[in-house]
Amino acid sequence: MLQSAENSYNQKSHSSSPNYNPAKTVGAPIDQATIGRTLVIKGEISGSESLYVDGRIEGKISLPDNRVTIGRNGIVQANITAREVVVMGKVSGNIECIDRVDIRSEGSVTGDVITQRISVEDGAVLKGGIQVRSADLKHDKGHNEFTSKPAAEAPKPAVHEAPKALPVTAGA
Numbered sequence: 224m225l226q227s228a229e230n231s232y233n234q235k236s237h238s239s240s241p242n243y244n245p246a247k248t249v250g251a252p253i254d255q256a257t258i259g260r261t262l263v264i265k266g267e268i269s270g271s272e273s274l275y276v277d278g279r280i281e282g283k284i285s286l287p288d289n290r291v292t293i294g295r296n297g298i299v300q301a302n303i304t305a306r307e308v309v310v311m312g313k314v315s316g317n318i319e320c321i322d323r324v325d326i327r328s329e330g331s332v333t334g335d336v337i338t339q340r341i342s343v344e345d346g347a348v349l350k351g352g353i354q355v356r357s358a359d360l361k362h363d364k365g366h367n368e369f370t371s372k373p374a375a376e377a378p379k380p381a382v383h384e385a386p387k388a389l390p391v392t393a394g395a
Contacts, residue, residue: 260296276312287321295329302334310347317351 254272258264262278269285277294282301284291290307293299297312306321310330318324320338328346335352343349 258297293330 255275256270256272257275258278258280260277263281264278265281267283267285268274268280271286271288273290273292274284274286275292275294276297276299278296279298280301284299284301284303284305286305288306290309291303291305292309293312293314295311299313300315302316303314303318304320305318307323307325308318308320309325309327310332311327312329313331315333317334318332318336318338320336322338323340323342324332324336324338325342326332326344326347326349328344330344331348333348333350335354336349337354337356339356339358341353341355
């Protein structure tokens with residue numbers, strides 16, 4: 224009897240699952256579409272998820288509530304409207320962001336940028352105008368500032384403003 228009890232014990236230990244702990248995901252999964260390195264898209268892209276571009280896009284990208292990331296191999300010849308844009312590749316076109324634009328050291332942007340916050344790392348290329356608007360300014364989704372005016376007439380920030388106070392002179 225003792226032997227059968229040991230056998231039943233050994234069988235129980237082997238029949239239970241080994242110390243297997245599946246990997247647990249933290250938080251909700253991130254919905255992100257990816258345009259691969261060899262893909263070329265000509266036309267308009269819109270949707271309700273984030274986009275990672277490592278291929279080539281020509282046309283228009285409109286994802287106002289999401290993030291658009293241009294990968295190191297990405298080449299975009301399009302106007303981009305998004306909540307957040309990260310550029311590690313090349314963008315030729317205007318960028319309108321609700322939150323922020325981040326141009327990394329290997330990134331290049333040729334076009335005008337409208338955003339609340341902007342970050343341009345050392346080594347990045349930015350050729351165009353920048354308009355930083357305040358956070359309390361409500362964005363009208365039906366009005367796109369880039370399409371309402373030609374690029375030559377796009378609003379440019381004032382470089383020289385009138386002084387707020389008179390300068391103090393020495394010896395007075």
